[in-house]
Amino acid sequence: xxxxxxxxxxxxxxxxFPVLKNNAEVDVIVVGGGITGxxxxxxxxxxxxxxxxxEKNTLASGTTGGTTGKITSQHGLKYADLQKxxxxxxxxxxxxxxxxxxxxxxxxxxxxxxxxxFARADNFVYTAERERLPEFKxxxxxxxxxxxxxxxETKLDLPFAVAGAAKFANQAKFRAKDYVLGVAKAVEGNxxxxxxxxxxxxxxxxxxxxxxxxxxxxxxxxxxVATKVPAAPLVARLSYCVCEFPTTSYLIxxxxxxxxxxxxxxxxxxxxxxxxxxxxxxxxxxxxxxxxANHRTHYQKLADYGSKYFGFKKIDYMGRAMDYLAYDGIxxxxxxxxxxxxxxxxxxxxxxxxxxxxVAATILHDLILGxxxxxxxxxxxxxxxxxxxxxxxxxxxx
Numbered sequence: 001x002x003x004x005x006x007x008x009x010x011x012x013x014x015x016x017f018p019v020l021k022n023n024a025e026v027d028v029i030v031v032g033g034g035i036t037g038x039x040x041x042x043x044x045x046x047x048x049x050x051x052x053x054x055e056k057n058t059l060a061s062g063t064t065g066g067t068t069g070k071i072t073s074q075h076g077l078k079y080a081d082l083q084k085x086x087x088x089x090x091x092x093x094x095x096x097x098x099x100x101x102x103x104x105x106x107x108x109x110x111x112x113x114x115x116x117x118f119a120r121a122d123n124f125v126y127t128a129e130r131e132r133l134p135e136f137k138x139x140x141x142x143x144x145x146x147x148x149x150x151x152x153e154t155k156l157d158l159p160f161a162v163a164g165a166a167k168f169a170n171q172a173k174f175r176a177k178d179y180v181l182g183v184a185k186a187v188e189g190n191x192x193x194x195x196x197x198x199x200x201x202x203x204x205x206x207x208x209x210x211x212x213x214x215x216x217x218x219x220x221x222x223x224x225v226a227t228k229v230p231a232a233p234l235v236a237r238l239s240y241c242v243c244e245f246p247t248t249s250y251l252i253x254x255x256x257x258x259x260x261x262x263x264x265x266x267x268x269x270x271x272x273x274x275x276x277x278x279x280x281x282x283x284x285x286x287x288x289x290x291x292x293a294n295h296r297t298h299y300q301k302l303a304d305y306g307s308k309y310f311g312f313k314k315i316d317y318m319g320r321a322m323d324y325l326a327y328d329g330i331x332x333x334x335x336x337x338x339x340x341x342x343x344x345x346x347x348x349x350x351x352x353x354x355x356x357x358x359v360a361a362t363i364l365h366d367l368i369l370g371x372x373x374x375x376x377x378x379x380x381x382x383x384x385x386x387x388x389x390x391x392x393x394x395x396x397x398x
Contacts, residue, residue: 011065020195028319034064037226039361050191056199066321073098074168101358102206114182126165174309244348251284253317333379
């Protein structure tokens with residue numbers, strides 16, 4: 001049995017940006033300094049708007065800092081399900097949005113010369129259970145027909161028997177926190193600013209809109225709430241409970257040599273998400289509703305898996321994160337309320353927030369600037385389908 005570290009690893013680093021201490025006025029206030037907030041601020045600034053980002057702690061210290069680092073349009077066995085429950089056009093637009101997001105992230109990395117270990121790699125959703133092969137073959141077929149880089153494969157370089165996998169070619173991985181810090185530096189300047197340790201404690205969506213922190217007040221034409229759950233007022237939190245639900249997941253990493261070339265994830269009960277990156281092998285999973293739990297038990301299962309299949313001797317990283325999932329399986333991006341005129345949100349990223357962050361940033365950018373966007377309706381908040389899918393979501397959890 002691999003011994004676990006005494007404490008979880010922290011994703012909070014030293015602050016790179018100051019605390020907001022003086023009142024300010026800009027075009028857009030972005031609340032949340034994770035990858036979604038920073039990507040949104042970047043796109044808006046590059047369209048000529050002045051933006052302020054307010055982060056409660058330090059940049060990427062929440063869910064963004066606890067991710068494996070996969071950037072992919074393959075979100076599990078997604079596309080056959082979307083086509084069946086919605087239609088082919090919805091599935092196609094969902095895939096297009098995420099493929100565009102992947103390419104856009106790479107463009108920004110190159111443009112801003114961000115050192116975040118970005119690399120292209122194939123992504124595989126695999127199974128060791130032969131009885132599930134028809135499901136995986138169908139997923140690959142549907143995704144390919146939708147124009148995605150999908151195929152069905154039976155040979156993987158994993159150190160255990162795999163019955164088959166749906167493969168998405170030429171996806172990517174990176175160090176998410178380094179990416180966020182690099183993009184944030186590009187946001188800073190020319191009237192736009194990033195502030196850390198500057199918690200938003202109250203909102204007013206009037207004209208102008210305002211956000212108050214403990215030390216100052218910012219006014220703007222628009223507010224973007226880029227946090228896990230839309231923040232105050234309380235009615236926002238309550239209304240989104242009928243649209244999404246939280247889950248906790250775990251991640252460990254060991255510094256180890258490996259010949260693995262791709263990125264891997266499995267819906268099998270006894271397998272996990274696997275990612276070689278920056279000299280480490282990351283293993284993630286053990287998802288559950290965020291009720292009282294023995295977290296070390298879940299970490300130990302991941303560590304034992306790493307020991308069994310990959311020879312882990314030591315755990316160098318150990319962290320967990322809370323993600324939100326929409327009941328109907330599609331993230332919620334758009335107006336905070338159906339009647340909102342100048343306050344927006346992005347949430348329920350289904351554990352695929354790195355890619356979806358740029359989907360959200362693009363949609364929010366276009367809504368704020370009044371530009372057409374082909375994906376707005378697919379990801380629209382307060383969809384009736386989301387509420388009606390609550391029984392399906394709980395059935396999947398049980």
